[in-house]
Amino acid sequence: VLDLGGNVRKHPTLSGTTHNVFGIQVGVSINLFIRLPRKKGARRKAKIRYHAVPVPWTKGEKYGFLDKKKSIEGVKWELMEPNRRHDWLTNDNDEEFGKFTPLGSKDTKQNGGSGLPTIFRTYSLGVSTNRDSVVYDFNAETLAKRCEQFADDYNAELDRWKKKAKPPKDPKKLAQYVDDFVSYERVKWSETLKKRLVEQSEAEFSPDRILESLYRPFTTMAHYYAPMFVDRGGSFSEFFPTNQARKENSIICVNLTVERPFVALATNKIPNLVATAGFGSATYCFPLYTYNADGKERRDNIPRSTLDSFVIHYDDASITRADIFHYAYAVLHHREYRTRYAENLKRELPRIPFAPDFHALANAGKKLTELHTGYERVKPWKLQRIERRDTPLDWRVVTMKLTKEGDAVLYNDHFTFAGIPPETHEYRLGNRSALDWIIDQYRVTRDAAGNFASDPNREDDEEYIANLLARIVTVSVETVRLVKFLPALGLP
Numbered sequence: 001v002l003d004l005g006g007n008v009r010k011h012p013t014l015s016g017t018t019h020n021v022f023g024i025q026v027g028v029s030i031n032l033f034i035r036l037p038r039k040k041g042a043r044r045k046a047k048i049r050y051h052a053v054p055v056p057w058t059k060g061e062k063y064g065f066l067d068k069k070k071s072i073e074g075v076k077w078e079l080m081e082p083n084r085r086h087d088w089l090t091n092d093n094d095e096e097f098g099k100f101t102p103l104g105s106k107d108t109k110q111n112g113g114s115g116l117p118t119i120f121r122t123y124s125l126g127v128s129t130n131r132d133s134v135v136y137d138f139n140a141e142t143l144a145k146r147c148e149q150f151a152d153d154y155n156a157e158l159d160r161w162k163k164k165a166k167p168p169k170d171p172k173k174l175a176q177y178v179d180d181f182v183s184y185e186r187v188k189w190s191e192t193l194k195k196r197l198v199e200q201s202e203a204e205f206s207p208d209r210i211l212e213s214l215y216r217p218f219t220t221m222a223h224y225y226a227p228m229f230v231d232r233g234g235s236f237s238e239f240f241p242t243n244q245a246r247k248e249n250s251i252i253c254v255n256l257t258v259e260r261p262f263v264a265l266a267t268n269k270i271p272n273l274v275a276t277a278g279f280g281s282a283t284y285c286f287p288l289y290t291y292n293a294d295g296k297e298r299r300d301n302i303p304r305s306t307l308d309s310f311v312i313h314y315d316d317a318s319i320t321r322a323d324i325f326h327y328a329y330a331v332l333h334h335r336e337y338r339t340r341y342a343e344n345l346k347r348e349l350p351r352i353p354f355a356p357d358f359h360a361l362a363n364a365g366k367k368l369t370e371l372h373t374g375y376e377r378v379k380p381w382k383l384q385r386i387e388r389r390d391t392p393l394d395w396r397v398v399t400m401k402l403t404k405e406g407d408a409v410l411y412n413d414h415f416t417f418a419g420i421p422p423e424t425h426e427y428r429l430g431n432r433s434a435l436d437w438i439i440d441q442y443r444v445t446r447d448a449a450g451n452f453a454s455d456p457n458r459e460d461d462e463e464y465i466a467n468l469l470a471r472i473v474t475v476s477v478e479t480v481r482l483v484k485f486l487p488a489l490g491l492p
Contacts (some may be wrong), residue, residue, distance in 0.1 A: 002030040002075065003052035004062050011055060021059045026259075032072065048088050049077035087347065096492060097344045101306070103286055103328065104255070107449030108363045117309065119328055119352055121301050122290060124235035126253070126271040126283035127213070127225070130190040135229050136272075138456045140210050140222040146324075147210075147224045151203040153186040154193070154228070160198055168400040174198070190229040204229040211240070212270040216278065218375050218472055219427040219441040225271060239287045242295035249289045250373055254350060255281040264332035264344040266369045277430025283353055285348060288325050314358050322360040328352050330365030333483050340491065357487040364482050371478055380470030381477065384419040395462040400439045400469075409439065410471060417466070420473055427476035435478050438469060 005011075006020030007027030016025050017315045036044065053062055070077050080088040087094070102108075104123040105116050112121075129135050135152050137143035167177055178194045187193075206226070213223030227233060240246045246268055255263045255276040263276040276283045290299045302321040310319050331337055331352055338345070355361055369379065385392075386408075401410040406425055408418035425433045432440065442456040442465050458464045 001032075001048070002052045002211065003050065004028045004030065005053055005055055005057065006059070006062075009290055014055075014443060017294075018058055019056075021062050021295075022298060023059075038198055046084070047081040048384040049097075050080050050257055051075050051341065052076050052218050086350070091343045093341055093344060097341050097351055099398065100245075100353045101309070102111045102348075103252075103350045104284070105349070117303075117305060119302060119324065120301050121234065123284055123286045124239070125232065126273040126275050126285060127223070127230055127234050128232040128273040129230040129346040130192070131229070131231075133271070133453065134188055135224040136213065136221045138221055138454060138458075143210060143222045143224060144207055147229060148205040150229065151189070151205040154197075154203045157182055157187055158197060158200065158202060162200065167198065183223070190231050193228075196228060201228065212246075212269045212274045213272045214265075214267045216272070216275055216441050217265060217432075218434055218439060218468075218475070220269060220376070221436055223272075225270060228312045232273075234285070235290075236285075237293070238271060238290045240268075241287070241291045243294060245291050245295050246291070249287055249291075250325070250369060251285045251287040252325070252332070253283050253285050254332065255430070256346075257281040257350060258346045261428070262332075262338055262342065262350075264350075264427045265429060266329055266372045268373045270485070278432075281430060283414055288322065289459060310354075310358070313354050316358070319358070322366075323359070326365030326369055327355075327362040328365070329357060330361040331355065331480075331489065333368060334486050334489055335483060336489055336491065353491065356490040368479065368482055371475055371482075375471060376468070377476050378471050378474050378478075380467050381421075381473035383417040383420070383470050383473065386416040386418055388414055395466060397442060397465050399443045402436070402439055409435075411469075415466070415467060421477055423480045425474050427479045433489070434472050434479075435469070438472050439463040442468070 004021055005027055006016070006024075007024075008014050008016045008020065008025045010027070014020075017023050021028050053065060057065075082088040083090065084092070085098075087323070092313065102116065102118045104118050104120045108116050108118045109122045134146060137146065155336055161181065165181055167174055169208050170393075178198060182189055209226045209229075210222050211225050213221050213225075215221040215223075216312065224230075225233060225236065239249060239251060250266055250268050250485070251271070252269050253263075253265045253276050257280055259280040260277040265280070266278055267275075271285055273283055274281050290301050291297060292299075300321050302324055303458050307319070307324065309322055310324055311317055332350055337353075341350075344351075361490060391414045394412055397412055400412075402408075403410065406422070407420050408416055409420065410416055414491065420435070424435050427434050430438060442454070444452065445451040445454045456465060
């Protein structure tokens with residue numbers, strides 16, 4: 001691996017144009033892989049050789065280096081040894097971070113909660129649909145009509161398959177046969193849906209399957225959650241099986257990616273796969289509770305052993321599982337934690353340390369959880385409403401825009417909302433502030449034919465988006481205030 005650097009996001013003093021060999025924002029490396037002859041039963045351990053050019057080098061210096069070295073023989077390589085987690089580029093904080101309790105682990109999840117001590121017994125990725133344009137909409141009635149039509153169109157294809165298909169017996173040829181057979185005119189096919197066609201599974205529409213979803217940060221959409229309509233539905237039938245579960249349960253969502261800054265966001269809705277920070281940023285979801293299929297049996301998702309470890313460490317029998325949930329949420333927002341372990345959080349799920357003041361963090365985490373899950377109910381910030389008197393009163397949004405100064409939102413031709421405090425922009429989820437996410441998501445979009453594809457305006461509440469803007473300002477300012485005064489973590 002020849003690391004040519006040029007990661008502008010990691011090193012803000014660099015310039016993509018000046019320091020990156022491709023003129024882009026992310027780092028560039030040249031990777032050479034050698035495939036050895038395959039021998040039956042052979043077990044080989046790869047040897048990793050690594051060289052990195054100096055970080056400050058310009059792209060001209062890097063091109064000169066490549067011209068001079070010409071081949072791998074000219075490079076002085078360092079033989080790398082992977083650690084037990086298979087990392088071979090490590091940080092000074094790796095050993096320290098590794099001693100904390102993981103939020104969750106794949107082994108513990110697969111073993112039903114036994115094994116490595118973790119904060120949560122199980123977790124799930126957000127919902128991956130491969131047809132968001134079909135199963136999400138701001139309007140539940142529009143979504144119902146679309147999904148019912150999707151079921152009819154799929155079932156028509158299924159009927160045609162049953163009558164006319166002559167699939168080959170050779171499994172290697174089946175996929176291509178299905179590709180050639182199905183019609184893409186009305187059905188948005190995916191590999192999973194094609195498998196269900198071959199299995200002759202029928203699609204059934206039920207309005208009871210329409211649930212609230214967290215599509216992006218602080219963006220609630222109606223979602224049709226059913227196995228035939230989504231490719232990977234996660235475990236949310238165990239997290240939110242009933243209305244009661246949706247009222248009492250909460251989940252902590254975190255992202256795991258090298259492409260976006262770390263995000264933690266609590267919700268009581270079903271998250272999309274990239275709900276925390278957008279595309280390229282997978283969302284991992286950790287619930288307080290899990291349930292059986294009918295929702296009548298509730299199970300704590302924080303194991304007894306984890307509760308005991310906190311009670312013993314703090315010598316405090318009053319600590320509850322809900323306290324631990326809120327404590328973890330506060331830690332995940334702590335500025336020192338995010339800065340110190342930024343590189344670790346790009347490679348693995350968070351780990352939670354024992355901080356000196358447990359209850360102060362738990363109380364702050366509870367306030368953050370209530371603020372973020374109940375964002376649609378918080379008191380709107382008192383923004384200055386500026387109206388153009390020469391235009392008719394209009395609450396409808398097409399595309400909002402933030403002013404260059406960031407102190408006002410151009411809502412539409414009639415309204416401008418001014419007086420946005422600077423702290424609003426400090427609360428960020430990925431590469432955007434919470435306010436930026438609202439401006440980006442709450443806009444009218446059209447399909448290729450010019451028809452409405454998505455319209456966030458509500459006929460039953462025409463001021464909803466205006467009030468949402470003001471509420472997100474409140475959420476942002478309050479989040480920044482709470483995080484600023486979190487007590488020290490007592491890290492080494």
